[in-house]
Amino acid sequence: xxxxxxxxxxxxxxxxxxxxSCVVSRYxxxxxxxxxxxxxxxxxxxxxxxxxxxxxxxxxxxVKGRFTISQDNAKNTLYLQMNNLKSEDTAxxxxxxxxxxxxxxxxxxxxxxxxxxQVTVSS
Numbered sequence: 001x002x003x004x005x006x007x008x009x010x011x012x013x014x015x016x017x018x019x020x021s022c023v024v025s026r027y028x029x030x031x032x033x034x035x036x037x038x039x040x041x042x043x044x045x046x047x048x049x050x051x052x053x054x055x056x057x058x059x060x061x062x063v064k065g066r067f068t069i070s071q072d073n074a075k076n077t078l079y080l081q082m083n084n085l086k087s088e089d090t091a092x093x094x095x096x097x098x099x100x101x102x103x104x105x106x107x108x109x110x111x112x113x114x115x116x117x118q119v120t121v122s123s
Contacts, residue, residue, distance in 0.1 A: 002028055002112055004095050009117030012085055020080040020117060022095030028112055029076045033103030035110060036069060036080045038091035038119075045094070047105025049080065060105060062088070087123040092116040 008020040020036065035050035049059045049069040057069055068081040078095050099111025 001025060004097065004112060004114035006093065006095050006114040006117040009093060009119045011120040011122065014086055014121055014123045016085050016121070017081070017083045018085065018119060020082070020093055020095075020119075022078040022080075022114055024076050024078060024095070024097060026076055028097050029073075031097045031099075031112075032101055033098035033109070034071065034078050035096050035098075035103075035105065036078075037094045037096055037107060037110075038089075039094070039116075040091045045107045046091075047107065048093070050103055050105060051078070052103050056103075058103075058105065082119070085119075085121045087121050090119060090121050092118050 003025040006022045032053050036048040037045045038048050039045040051057045051069045066084045070079045094116045095114045096110035097112040098109050102109045
């Protein structure tokens with residue numbers, strides 16, 4: 001069974017930190033690419049960061065230097081460490097796993113999605 005379960009969202013003041021976790025079922029853990037996306041009401045889902053099975057990472061310009069994506073193979077868990085949070089980071093955050101060999105920050109490359117975890121940053 002394919003499952004992605006996020007946790008770690010919450011409310012925090014600007015400048016604070018949160019760490020999101022996503023437990024991924026073993027069936028798809030070996031995928032080439034895993035990522036974090038976020039979405040606010042009325043807007044398209046935005047790619048935040050991705051990590052390949054080889055450890056290559058890429059970040060959206062808006063989070064570069066503040067967010068770090070990582071993975072723990074022993075725990076089948078994907079992480080997103082978010083530091084120096086800003087009000088514009090407020091969104092529902094989703095983890096996703098690619099369903100093919102292409103890795104990008106485009107939602108269309110990802111076929112497996114979690115249910116989302118809400119992050120709210122107050123200024």
